[in-house]
Amino acid sequence: MSAVEHSDQVVAPPPPQERVPNRALVFVAEHWTVVAFLLVALIFFGMSADFLTKDNWIATSVYATGILALAVGQTFVIVSGGIDLSIGGTLSVSGMTAAVAMRSLGEHNASPTTTIVLGVAAGVVTGLVVGIINGFAVSRLRLAPFIVTLGMMGVTQGAANLINDGQQISDIPNGLSNFGSDLIGGWLSWLVLVSLVIAVIAWLVLAKSRFGLHTYALGSNGEAARRAGVHVHRQTIMVYAICGLCAGIAGVLVLCRFSVAQTNAGDGQELNAIAAVVIGGASLFGGKGSILGTVLGVGIMAMLVTGLVLIGLQPFWQTVVTGIVVVGAVYIDQLRDRLNARLGARAAA
Amino acid sequence: MSTVSQQPATVSASGITKHYGAVRALDGVDIELRPGEIVGLLGDNGAGKSTLASILSGAVVPTTGELSIEGTPTRIESPLHARNIGIEMVFQDLALAPDLTIAENMFLGREPLRRGSGPFHWVDRREMERRSAQELEALSVRVRSVKARCGDLSGGQRQGVAIARAVVWSSKALLLDEPTAALGVEQQAQVANLVKDVASRGVAVMLITHNMQQVMDLCDRVVVLWRGRSVANLKAGEYDIEGLVQWITGAKVMQQGGSR
Numbered sequence: 387m388s389a390v391e392h393s394d395q396v397v398a399p400p401p402p403q404e405r406v407p408n409r410a411l412v413f414v415a416e417h418w419t420v421v422a423f424l425l426v427a428l429i430f431f432g433m434s435a436d437f438l439t440k441d442n443w444i445a446t447s448v449y450a451t452g453i454l455a456l457a458v459g460q461t462f463v464i465v466s467g468g469i470d471l472s473i474g475g476t477l478s479v480s481g482m483t484a485a486v487a488m489r490s491l492g493e494h495n496a497s498p499t500t501t502i503v504l505g506v507a508a509g510v511v512t513g514l515v516v517g518i519i520n521g522f523a524v525s526r527l528r529l530a531p532f533i534v535t536l537g538m539m540g541v542t543q544g545a546a547n548l549i550n551d552g553q554q555i556s557d558i559p560n561g562l563s564n565f566g567s568d569l570i571g572g573w574l575s576w577l578v579l580v581s582l583v584i585a586v587i588a589w590l591v592l593a594k595s596r597f598g599l600h601t602y603a604l605g606s607n608g609e610a611a612r613r614a615g616v617h618v619h620r621q622t623i624m625v626y627a628i629c630g631l632c633a634g635i636a637g638v639l640v641l642c643r644f645s646v647a648q649t650n651a652g653d654g655q656e657l658n659a660i661a662a663v664v665i666g667g668a669s670l671f672g673g674k675g676s677i678l679g680t681v682l683g684v685g686i687m688a689m690l691v692t693g694l695v696l697i698g699l700q701p702f703w704q705t706v707v708t709g710i711v712v713v714g715a716v717y718i719d720q721l722r723d724r725l726n727a728r729l730g731a732r733a734a735a
Numbered sequence: 736m737s738t739v740s741q742q743p744a745t746v747s748a749s750g751i752t753k754h755y756g757a758v759r760a761l762d763g764v765d766i767e768l769r770p771g772e773i774v775g776l777l778g779d780n781g782a783g784k785s786t787l788a789s790i791l792s793g794a795v796v797p798t799t800g801e802l803s804i805e806g807t808p809t810r811i812e813s814p815l816h817a818r819n820i821g822i823e824m825v826f827q828d829l830a831l832a833p834d835l836t837i838a839e840n841m842f843l844g845r846e847p848l849r850r851g852s853g854p855f856h857w858v859d860r861r862e863m864e865r866r867s868a869q870e871l872e873a874l875s876v877r878v879r880s881v882k883a884r885c886g887d888l889s890g891g892q893r894q895g896v897a898i899a900r901a902v903v904w905s906s907k908a909l910l911l912d913e914p915t916a917a918l919g920v921e922q923q924a925q926v927a928n929l930v931k932d933v934a935s936r937g938v939a940v941m942l943i944t945h946n947m948q949q950v951m952d953l954c955d956r957v958v959v960l961w962r963g964r965s966v967a968n969l970k971a972g973e974y975d976i977e978g979l980v981q982w983i984t985g986a987k988v989m990q991q992g993g994s995r
Contacts (some may be wrong), residue, residue, distance in 0.1 A: 455789060596846050596856045599835075603843055606832035613830050615815030615844030673834030726887050 411725065418718050419667055419682045422567065422711075426686055431678040437696055440573055447574075450688035451581040452477070452640045454681065456652075456659035457666075458581075458588045459517075459632025461680045464663050466625045467605035467672025468524060468531035473659060476516045477541025480637030483547045484509030485555035485647030490587015492559065502561050509641070510634040516542060519625035539656070546649045555647040567686035573674030577639050586634065588628075589677035601625055605672025622688030661708055663688050665715045676718075686711065740850060743806040744769050745907050745939035746822070751800035753786055760786040762963040767940035768908055773930060775950045776943045779961035779983055784943045787960065788910050791941070792824035793817035804907070815844065821907035823916050825897050833886030837878055838867040840885050841900045870903045871896070874929055880972070890923045902929055908939040915946065916930055945977045961985050 414421060430437040454472050463470045488505030496504070516538060519669050523534040592598040600621050603611040612618045633652075640651050666683030668675025690711075691704050744767040753761040761783045768774055778784045789795035791802075793811040802809055803821055811817050832992070833842045842863045848856040867881040876895035878888065883962070885893055894917060901909055915923040923946075930953060934940045942952060950957060957974065959967040959982040966983045974982075981987045 468768040523928065591855060594857050596848060596858050599843070599846065599858055601837060603832045603835055604841075606834035607830070610830040610832045610840075611843070613824075613826070615813075705994065713792060723886075726884070 391725075398420075401507075416722060419679050419686075419715075422665075423682045423686055426469060426689050426693070429457045430689060430696065433455055434693070434696040437693060442692055442696065444569065444575060446688045447578045448643060449691055450684050451575070451643070452499050452636050452682045453579040453655065453662060453687065454581040454657050455584055455632050455636035456655055457662040457680045457684050458585050458657075458677060459636075460659045460663050461588070461668060462592065462601060462625045463531070463629045464660070464670060465605050465672060465675045466601045466622065467608065468622070468625070469535065469670065470517075470520060470626065470629045471535040471656050471672035472516065472520060472538035472542055473531065473629060473636075474652035474654060474656035475546065475632055476513050477637040477640060477655060478546035479516070479542045479549070479647060480509040480513045481641040481647045481651050482549045482555065482637075482649060483512040484638055484641055485558060486496045487547055488559055488562075490559055490680065498559055498561055501561050504563075505559075506638050509638045510631065513634020513637060514627060514631045517627040517633070518623060520630065521626030524626060525619040525622035541733035542601060542655070545667070550649070551728055552649055556645070557643065558645050558647070562642050563625070563645040566639075566645060576654060577643055580635075581639065584632065585677055588632075590626075592677055595687065597621075597624070597659040599706045602673055607673075643734070658688055658708075661712045662731075667715070667719060669719060698725055742770050744803075745805060746941075747803045747806075748787075748791065749801050750785065751790060751802075752774040752798045753783075753790065753795065753838075754798045759839060759963050761790075761960075764800075764960065764965045766941075766958050766964070766967075767931055768941055769803060769935050770937045770939055772955045773934050773953050775938040775943060775954035775957040776960065777950065777957055777979060777983055779985075781958055782960040784960055785912055787978050788824060788912050788941070788943060791908075792822060792910055795823075817940070818844070818904065820908065821843070821905060823901035823905035824846055825901045825909040830891060831897055836882050836885060837871075837886055838864045838881040838894060838897050841867045841870070841881075841903065843906070857957070864962075874899045874902060875925065876933075890917050891919060894918055894922070894926075898926060902933050905933065908941070909933055910941045910943075912943045913945070914942070915928060915944070915949065922955045923949070947979060950979065951976060961988055 429436075436442055456477065460470055460473060484505045486487065487508035488501050491501040491504055519536055520531075520534055523529050524531050568573055570579065599614045600611065604618060604621050604625075605616065605617055608618060610619075637652070641647050642652075662683035663675060663680050664670065664683070665686055666675065666679030666681070668679065687708055690707050691701065694703050694707070695701050737739075745769040747768075749765045751761055751766075753978050764783065764787060766774070766787065766880070768777070772782065777789065778785050780797040785866060786795060790797050792809070792815050793814045796812075796990055800829065803809060804822075809820070811820070811822075814824075835843065838860070845860040846856075847859040847866070851857050863872075864881050866883050870916060871881065873879060876899050878892055878896070883964075888896070894914065898911070901911075909930075914930075918926065927949065930940055942954065956968070956970050957979065958965055959969075961981070961982070962985070967986050978987075
């Protein structure tokens with residue numbers, strides 16, 4: 387074969403010698419979210435004796451529930467290469483819809499159980515519908531996710547106010563309020579349990595199912611996914627639908643927690659959720675991220691809120707620290723990719 | 736050279752035209768791919784080679800023209816449809832997802848599944864990894880682990896995975912768009928062996944390449960495109976490198992007064 391005859395004529399240049407990265411460094415970069423989580427906990431524990439107490443656990447975990455549900459949904463969207471800015475507004479409008487539905491059912495003398503079940507369903511379905519509309523606009527109308535969901539943010543925030551003339555609704559059925567305040571065994575809030583169950587289901591779907599694998603493929607290389615036979619449109623719509631559904635559930639959880647539906651309950655929460663997902667190792671370019679990372683990211687953010695107050699700092703520091711952590715997270719993510727690429731090239735040589 | 740059977744063509748395309756607005760990318764192209772035959776598709780940049788390959792692989796729908804698969808008129812609706820028929824394509828830009836592992840890329844869209852329903856089937860990762868490792872070994876594509884992310888592989892390894900994936904799944908036809916452009920000499924020879932191996936199994940192979948030596952070594956027949964038209968269809972032995980270059984540049988067409 388002439389390919390062989392050619393081989394002694396063409397001499398490939400030797401690969402450039404690169405500094406070999408330390409495997410321990412790679413391990414830390416790979417699992418840095420766990421390291422950061424433990425570090426934050428340790429620092430607060432060292433600075434305040436009140437940090438590792440039952441009271442602080444309950445406060446921190448209950449605070450985390452709303453963001454967790456939002457961030458779990460957002461993880462699907464970000465892994466698929468998109469972004470959903472409308473989840474804060476969706477949270478508000480879902481909570482308001484649930485409250486209005488329950489008030490109306492109560493006025494029509496429906497039984498408490500019926501009222502709660504239908505009210506919760508109304509809130510969750512509202513979120514689902516918003517998500518489906520987002521997904522449809524992104525996939526079928528080929529609009530940028532940032533623009534679609536920015537528009538939807540305005541629509542949902544406005545709708546949350548229009549539902550009840552800008553007034554909050556506080557006549558919530560007792561059953562629901564109790565659900566929001568009762569503790570299982572005196573230390574685990576029902577709200578925390580619900581959001582953890584959602585996280586476990588989401589983890590199974592994203593990490594183990596074909597749907598999850600296709601979500602990663604879509605975010606990593608959409609054209610490759612399409613050529614491999616992934617139904618890109620259907621996948622996109624379902625990813626945004628899941629995100630909307632989670633925002634709807636978050637709306638109901640927040641309603642339970644405060645026993646009042648506020649028109650601005652979710653304002654700014656979309657950014658907290660995105661921050662948690664990014665801290666958890668997801669890339670805004672898509673293809674990377676995990677539910678486990680997101681859970682740790684939410685944990686870090688919740689600890690910052692309660693921990694900073696416990697050590698006597700003003701709570702405003704939380705946004706400052708979160709901002710720094712987000713930027714740091716993205717930097718470490720890039721560092722990890724470079725290390726991996728270098729290791730990969732080395733193993734190939 | 737592989738033995739060319741006298742069965743009906745695996746893929747037969749006639750009068751294929753593709754317009755992009757006012758631009759005619761393809762203008763009445765005819766091509767036949769036969770079982771076990773390696774056809775070189777040649778042409779200058781912009782002659783329409785990639786467009787034709789995209790049409791045969793279902794990624795692009797022709798404006799007019801007819802396609803038949805093993806004698807049956809067929810309309811290839813999508814890449815998935817083409818793959819289900821048994822037509823695989825290796826794209827110039829590889830079409831691998833960098834964040835997925837080698838095994839995930841090899842089985843993307845055709846994952847071995849355990850129980851579940853609809854899109855929420857559980858993927859059988861162990862089976863996927865076992866079969867990927869087996870197939871790569873059989874094709875002597877060397878990788879660290881099938882669990883490695885494709886983004887962490889070298890260019891040659893990525894190419895190896897992309898070709899291996901197509902080889903594994905192609906039961907009827909394998910289309911390769913510049914498969915060795917980015918490879919070193921040793922890897923080029925490896926790919927050449929893979930291609931011959933596939934053809935010997937009775938798969939029809941179409942190879943787009945600019946490497947004339949590769950054409951002389953591998954191809955049983957060449958089809959030359961020039962400005963969107965098929966201007967030559969030559970059997971091995973009917974051409975040399977000099978002659979092919981004249982077809983590709985259009986010099987032969989001009990000689991024969993075929994300029995348009």
